[in-house]
Amino acid sequence: MNLRAIVVGISLFVFSIWVEGQGLSYNFYENSCPQVEAIVRAAIQPTFLTDPTSPAAFLRLMFHDCQVQGCDASILVDPNANIVPSEMAAGKNFGIRKRESINILKSMVELQCPQQVSCADILVLAAREAVVVSGGPQIKVALGRRDSPFAPSYKLADSLLPSPTIGVDGMLQLFAKKGMTVEESVAIMGAHTLGVTHCLNILNRLNQADEGGQVQGMTPGFEAFLRLNCPQGSLTSNTSFVLNDPTTLTFDNHYYNNVIGGHGVLRIDAEMVMDPRTAMVVERFAANQDDFFQAFSSAFVKLSNSGVLTGNQGVVRKSCNAID
Numbered sequence: 001m002n003l004r005a006i007v008v009g010i011s012l013f014v015f016s017i018w019v020e021g022q023g024l025s026y027n028f029y030e031n032s033c034p035q036v037e038a039i040v041r042a043a044i045q046p047t048f049l050t051d052p053t054s055p056a057a058f059l060r061l062m063f064h065d066c067q068v069q070g071c072d073a074s075i076l077v078d079p080n081a082n083i084v085p086s087e088m089a090a091g092k093n094f095g096i097r098k099r100e101s102i103n104i105l106k107s108m109v110e111l112q113c114p115q116q117v118s119c120a121d122i123l124v125l126a127a128r129e130a131v132v133v134s135g136g137p138q139i140k141v142a143l144g145r146r147d148s149p150f151a152p153s154y155k156l157a158d159s160l161l162p163s164p165t166i167g168v169d170g171m172l173q174l175f176a177k178k179g180m181t182v183e184e185s186v187a188i189m190g191a192h193t194l195g196v197t198h199c200l201n202i203l204n205r206l207n208q209a210d211e212g213g214q215v216q217g218m219t220p221g222f223e224a225f226l227r228l229n230c231p232q233g234s235l236t237s238n239t240s241f242v243l244n245d246p247t248t249l250t251f252d253n254h255y256y257n258n259v260i261g262g263h264g265v266l267r268i269d270a271e272m273v274m275d276p277r278t279a280m281v282v283e284r285f286a287a288n289q290d291d292f293f294q295a296f297s298s299a300f301v302k303l304s305n306s307g308v309l310t311g312n313q314g315v316v317r318k319s320c321n322a323i324d
């Protein structure tokens, strides 16, 4: 084989990786910041140690970023005089935490690789570390996302983020738009193996009791538990919460066992068990954690690749919370 054939061969190979990841690649920072993944992994550890609930926050933060105009770090932009109000003013971003931690990670990356690595990539890497540190799968993610040069309105964010009372139909439609199969859609909901839900987001479901006075899809005992912990008309509905599953700090398949047992906190948790499209998948993930981890990993990749800006699109922000 002559040199030209090799060069053509290699560039075809590189091109195919490029297209596959919509402009993202596994060696994107090979020259500009080869140590970026190690920097993020080391820098995020203290956050995990000082706040064991932070993995949940990072994972949800990535979802809410990717759900609104793609994974472009727009959720990190603080409101200021020019952008009033920001995406964060959306009611559906209630409970979003740890945005400032991504800023800190970014400043640590900037020290070693100034102006190279996007906030959007750092956010995806943080979410990936959050999963693995909690006992979940090690997910390989492609990099090369660029940051949005502007922040969308809170109205757009509210129209694109799912309602806390969404059902199986809406959920499957939402993730089908990201190229997910039914199996992957059920798997990505397994993110609710981590974290909490505030009473604010539970009261509307408790209000939807049927004629018999029962809320669909939960055991009477669990309903009583929720009513006790999230009383109607309480002044603390925005601060009190319940755990999404009993092993809230561990990324495992308990979420699926929990929802099968009628202890799902949100309507979608309960409906996935009953809907014929999703029920078998829920059962399988409850019985086999490896199956869940595998489907979650491919779903995570699809979520984190959705609607990304690449190449000359967008910018690499200097600080994640401000548009320069």
Ligand code: HEM
Pocket: 055, 056, 057, 059, 060, 063, 094, 095, 096, 097, 162, 163, 164, 165, 166, 171, 174, 188, 189, 191, 192, 194, 195, 196, 197, 198, 199, 201, 244, 266, 268
């Ligand atoms: C139809 C889709 C979804 C709906 C309706 C939904 C809804 C919710 C709601 C209402 C909460 C509680 C927020 C609070 O009260 O503080 C929550 C928490 C959470 N969600 Fe989702 N979610 C969905 C999909 C996802 C996805 C795809 C992920 C990640 C890949 C995710 C990760 C999380 C995490 C980790 C928490 C806990 C956050 C914390 O403890 O701070 N969710 N979700």
Ligand SMILES: *[C@@H]1O[C@H](CO)[C@@H](O)[C@H](O)[C@H]1NC(C)=O
Pocket: 091, 094, 200, 235, 238
């Ligand atoms: C609770 O949160 C909701 C949604 O963000 C907000 O509209 C409401 O004003 C908050 N209530 C209190 C008492 O802080």
